[in-house]
Amino acid sequence: MLVNSLCVENVRCIKKANIFLGEGVNLFLGVNGSGKSSLLESVHILATGKSFRTSKIDGVKNFDSDNFTICSTIKRNGFEKVVGYRNEKSNVDIRIDAVNVNKLSDLVLNFSLITFHSKSIFIIEGEPQYRRRYIDWWLFHSNSQFYPEWLRYQKLLKQRNAALRQNDNFLHVWDEALAESGEIINLLRKSALQILMEEVVSIIKDNYSTQLSAFSWQYNSGWPKDETLLSALKRNQQRDILYGFTSVGVHRGDLRFTFNGKDAKETLSRGQQKTLSLIMFISLGSIHKKLLNETPIFMIDDLASELDDEYRYSLLEQLIDFGGQILLTAIDKKDLRFPMSTPVNSFMLQKGEVHVL
Numbered sequence: 061m062l063v064n065s066l067c068v069e070n071v072r073c074i075k076k077a078n079i080f081l082g083e084g085v086n087l088f089l090g091v092n093g094s095g096k097s098s099l100l101e102s103v104h105i106l107a108t109g110k111s112f113r114t115s116k117i118d119g120v121k122n123f124d125s126d127n128f129t130i131c132s133t134i135k136r137n138g139f140e141k142v143v144g145y146r147n148e149k150s151n152v153d154i155r156i157d158a159v160n161v162n163k164l165s166d167l168v169l170n171f172s173l174i175t176f177h178s179k180s181i182f183i184i185e186g187e188p189q190y191r192r193r194y195i196d197w198w199l200f201h202s203n204s205q206f207y208p209e210w211l212r213y214q215k216l217l218k219q220r221n222a223a224l225r226q227n228d229n230f231l232h233v234w235d236e237a238l239a240e241s242g243e244i245i246n247l248l249r250k251s252a253l254q255i256l257m258e259e260v261v262s263i264i265k266d267n268y269s270t271q272l273s274a275f276s277w278q279y280n281s282g283w284p285k286d287e288t289l290l291s292a293l294k295r296n297q298q299r300d301i302l303y304g305f306t307s308v309g310v311h312r313g314d315l316r317f318t319f320n321g322k323d324a325k326e327t328l329s330r331g332q333q334k335t336l337s338l339i340m341f342i343s344l345g346s347i348h349k350k351l352l353n354e355t356p357i358f359m360i361d362d363l364a365s366e367l368d369d370e371y372r373y374s375l376l377e378q379l380i381d382f383g384g385q386i387l388l389t390a391i392d393k394k395d396l397r398f399p400m401s402t403p404v405n406s407f408m409l410q411k412g413e414v415h416v417l
């Protein structure tokens with residue numbers, strides 16, 4: 061999949077930019093505050109409807125404007141599409157080939173984009189939701205059963221929580237429905253993880269055996285291993301009534317990474333945590349390519365920071381090996397060493413203006 065052209069208007073410090081991207085590596089250079097992250101943020105918004113920097117999309121708008129627009133020509137499976145995203149006075153208008161898109165999930169399904177930004181390292185050190193999002197991203201793109209089931213689970217969870225607060229006589233009905241949906245999601249997550257983590261282990265073994273060996277992972281479904289979800293829901297019913305929310309289920313699922321039995325977030329250096337998180341995102345791309353026969357676009361904001369030259373080079377080599385489109389940012393060209401003969405399309409950002417180099 062490719063983003064061929066990109067136009068951005070009034071996204072943070074970028075007042076207006078129109079660029080054509082290359083099929084391989086696209087490198088955005090510039091000093092701090094020149095707009096590099098804002099440019100990647102624009103592509104991310106176009107592909108997901110969400111910013112990776114703020115939960116309030118209105119904050120993305122340039123301070124002097126009441127609207128922002130991002131549009132692009134994308135190419136997927138040989139077909140070109142024009143995608144547009146406009147936010148005007150907080151009203152959002154998304155179009156694909158001039159047809160309105162009402163659900164963000166319909167937008168997301170048109171893209172296969174893997175973004176690595178400053179918060180992506182939270183997959184190691186952050187709350188469980190970051191790890192669940194990682195697994196669920198893959199399931200969303202690879203298994204059509206997943207998203208409707210996930211929506212059903214969220215709805216049932218809300219209904220059960222409401223029933224808990226009212227101490228409803230029909231609580232057992234929600235228990236049964238939630239347990240059934242949760243068991244399906246759990247099975248999907250477990251089999252997806254098996255594939256993804258095998259890839260992580262094999263990338264570590266082939267490229268980082270000295271630094272990151274002894275890696276292992278454990279998945280926690282969100283309730284005790286030796287119990288069904290239904291039994292765990294029933295066993296916790298009184299406590300759940302007391303607190304007014306459901307304490308067990310796939311919404312409490314988590315993934316734990318250990319090195320020699322010790323938690324990754326406590327044992328690994330920051331640079332190693334960043335490397336491991338990048339490996340996890342590269343694994344997503346690798347599995348995507350192998351199983352769905354398509355190379356996703358990779359966007360990495362500030363790859364160089366916190367990594368030594370050897371790690372940076374290894375990660376870049378793997379990314380470039382995929383043969384897909386890559387969007388990278390760096391302060392200086394010298395920060396990244398590319399494998400010999402890699403064509404690089406470079407752009408320079410200055411105070412929100414993008415210049416082709």
Ligand SMILES: Nc1ncnc2c1ncn2[C@@H]1O[C@H](COP(=O)(O)OP(=O)(O)O)[C@@H](O)[C@H]1O
Nearest residue numbers: 072073092093094095096097098120121122123
């Ligand atoms: N809503 C906004 N309107 C205008 N400028 C903004 C807005 N939000 C952030 N900025 C400014 O945009 C600049 C570019 O930020 P950023 O894209 O993060 O730069 P870089 O990644 O190149 O360091 C920053 O100086 C920031 O203060």
Ligand SMILES: [Mg+2]
Nearest residue numbers: 096097361362
């Ligand atoms: Mg930045």
